[in-house]
Amino acid sequence: MSEPRRLVVRDAGLLASVQDLGRLGVGALGVSPSGAADWFSARAANRLVGNGDGCALIETTMNGATFEAIDPMTIAVTGADAPLWIGGKRKHSWRSLRVEAGDRIAIGPPASGLRSYLAVGGGVEVPEVLGSAATDVGGGFGGRRLATGDSLCVGAGSSERFSECEFEPGAILALRPPLRLRAVAGPDASRLGSAVVDELFAHAFRGSTRSSRQGLRLEGLAITGGESDSISAGVCAGCVQLPGDGSPIVLLAEHQTTGGYPVALCVITADIPLAAQVRPGDEVRFERIDRTGARDALTDAASRLRAVRAVATGATHDPDAARLGRGFAEGASS
Numbered sequence: 125m126s127e128p129r130r131l132v133v134r135d136a137g138l139l140a141s142v143q144d145l146g147r148l149g150v151g152a153l154g155v156s157p158s159g160a161a162d163w164f165s166a167r168a169a170n171r172l173v174g175n176g177d178g179c180a181l182i183e184t185t186m187n188g189a190t191f192e193a194i195d196p197m198t199i200a201v202t203g204a205d206a207p208l209w210i211g212g213k214r215k216h217s218w219r220s221l222r223v224e225a226g227d228r229i230a231i232g233p234p235a236s237g238l239r240s241y242l243a244v245g246g247g248v249e250v251p252e253v254l255g256s257a258a259t260d261v262g263g264g265f266g267g268r269r270l271a272t273g274d275s276l277c278v279g280a281g282s283s284e285r286f287s288e289c290e291f292e293p294g295a296i297l298a299l300r301p302p303l304r305l306r307a308v309a310g311p312d313a314s315r316l317g318s319a320v321v322d323e324l325f326a327h328a329f330r331g332s333t334r335s336s337r338q339g340l341r342l343e344g345l346a347i348t349g350g351e352s353d354s355i356s357a358g359v360c361a362g363c364v365q366l367p368g369d370g371s372p373i374v375l376l377a378e379h380q381t382t383g384g385y386p387v388a389l390c391v392i393t394a395d396i397p398l399a400a401q402v403r404p405g406d407e408v409r410f411e412r413i414d415r416t417g418a419r420d421a422l423t424d425a426a427s428r429l430r431a432v433r434a435v436a437t438g439a440t441h442d443p444d445a446a447r448l449g450r451g452f453a454e455g456a457s458s
Contacts, residue, residue, distance in 0.1 A: 129195035129278040131244060133270050134228065137189035140270040141259040142250050145178045147266075150254050151358065151381045158258040158266065161337055161377045161400035162239055164297060165203035167429055169243035172200035172220040172289055179247035180257035182270070184240045186403075188231035189270075191242070193223045197278055198245035201229075202291075204237030204401060205299055219290035219435065237299035237401040246279030261337055262378055288435040295431035302328065302407035303398050305374070305391045308415060310364060312354055312386035323347050324364070324372065324388055325410050331402040332371070337378040339365075340399050342408060346370030347388075354386045362396050364389035364410075374399045394421035 133140065143166065146159025160166035160183055167177045175181075182189075188206055193199075201208050201217045208215045211227040217240075223229060231240050250257050250268050259267030268274070313321050329342035347370040358381065359365070365373045365385040374391055375383075376399065389410060391399055402408055413421070 128249065129197055129246070131197070131248070131276045131278055132192045132194060133189070133272055133274040133276070134192050135190040136270045136272050136274070137184055137187045137231075139185040139261070140189045141183055141261055142180050142248050142257055142267040142270070142276075143183045143259060144180045144257045144267075146258050146377060147254050147256040153254075154381050155254060156260055156263065156338075156378050156381065157361075158260045158263075158337075159256070159377045160241065160258075162203055162241070162297075162397040163377075164397040164425060164429070165239070165241045166243075168218065168291060168295075169200045169202040169241040170247075171429065171432060172202070172218070172291070173198045173243050173245040175243060175245065175247050179243070180250060180267070181241055181243040181248060182276075184231055184242065186238055187233045188240065189242075190231070191229045193225060193227050193229065194275075195225050195278070197223050199223050199229060200243050201231060201240055202243075203240040203297075204234035206234035206237070206240050207232035216290070218296050220288050222288075234403075236301070236403070237297070238403050239400060244278050249277040249279050260378060289432050290435050292428075292431040292433060295428035297397060297401065299398070299401050301402075302409055303402055304409050304411045305395045305399055306411045306413040306418070306421065307362075307364065307389040307391045307395075308413060308418060310387035310389045311357070313388055315354075316366065316386055316388050320347055320366070321388055324366075325412055327409075329372065329408045331404050331406040331408060333404045335402070335404070337376055339376055339379060340374040340402050340408075342372045342374070344371075347372065354384060356382045356384045357387075359383040359387065362391040362393065362399075363387045364391060376400055392418040392421055394418070394425045 143160040146157035209230040253266035327345045329344040332341035363375045
């Protein structure tokens with residue numbers, strides 16, 4: 125039996141962790157789903173290297189990270205608009221790339237966006253907890269929060285063939301602020317009153333330095349006038365909580381399972397990836413959308429995830445490349 129391929133962390137940056145699409149059906153246990161904060165970019169990276177959407181990969185935060193491939197492998201980097209170098213040479217993100225043994229993969233600080241995703245053909249192999257390889261950073265369990273010097277096993281790729289593929293430019297997330305998060309009224313909107321909800325839609329906010337994988341905290345205008353407490357109820361990614369200080373919180377992948385703050389709005393599933401990419405200081409606005417529009421937006425995200433094409437120059441055409449874009453279904457954030 126051959127030894128597994130390995131990827132070594134040479135610089136873990138601010139925060140790097142192993143993630144997948146999270147844990148299903150564990151909310152009743154008080155366990156967060158966790159998983160990739162930006163589900164669109166994580167799925168896209170896996171598709172570029174021929175993995176299933178839920179394959180484990182690496183999420184980096186803010187200032188990037190550096191890795192060394194101990195063995196040859198295929199990789200892809202998506203997410204934030206960050207510079208990428210392989211073996212000292214500048215490369216494109218949102219594209220599959222061949223990495224040779226000894227090459228260093230360096231993801232730099234992004235010009236826009238916050239989180240990058242590094243997928244490797246065959247996936248990162250870590251023990252699963254409650255059916256997932258996702259790292260619960262706040263809870264400190266599952267997956268793996270990476271540190272400099274860590275060595276990761278890489279699974280066997282689906283094929284030894286390599287054909288470079290990329291996403292159509294129009295399918296890539298546009299992350300330059302102001303970022304508009306489309307939202308519908310939340311379960312507590314009527315209790316808070318139309319004036320409070322209207323203010324949320326009318327004003328611009330800024331990403332806070334207090335944000336985390338649990339939630340995007342917004343600063344700027346304090347929204348007051350509504351009730352600051354409610355009976356604890358279940359929450360999910362996209363819920364916009366309104367605490368007593370009037371500064372909205374958009375819950376992300378590592379959200380708590382219940383919350384006692386009123387939920388004024390719900391950011392639609394298709395825009396949760398944008399919320400996960402807001403940097404401190406970025407301008408953010410909420411934009412009204414109805415439920416039909418929310419479903420259409422998710423359908424559009426599915427279409428963009430299928431927008432994988434073979435690179436025309438310097439690549440051997442692979443007739444199976446189109447399959448990398450298939451497989452998305454409703455419930456994409458789960």
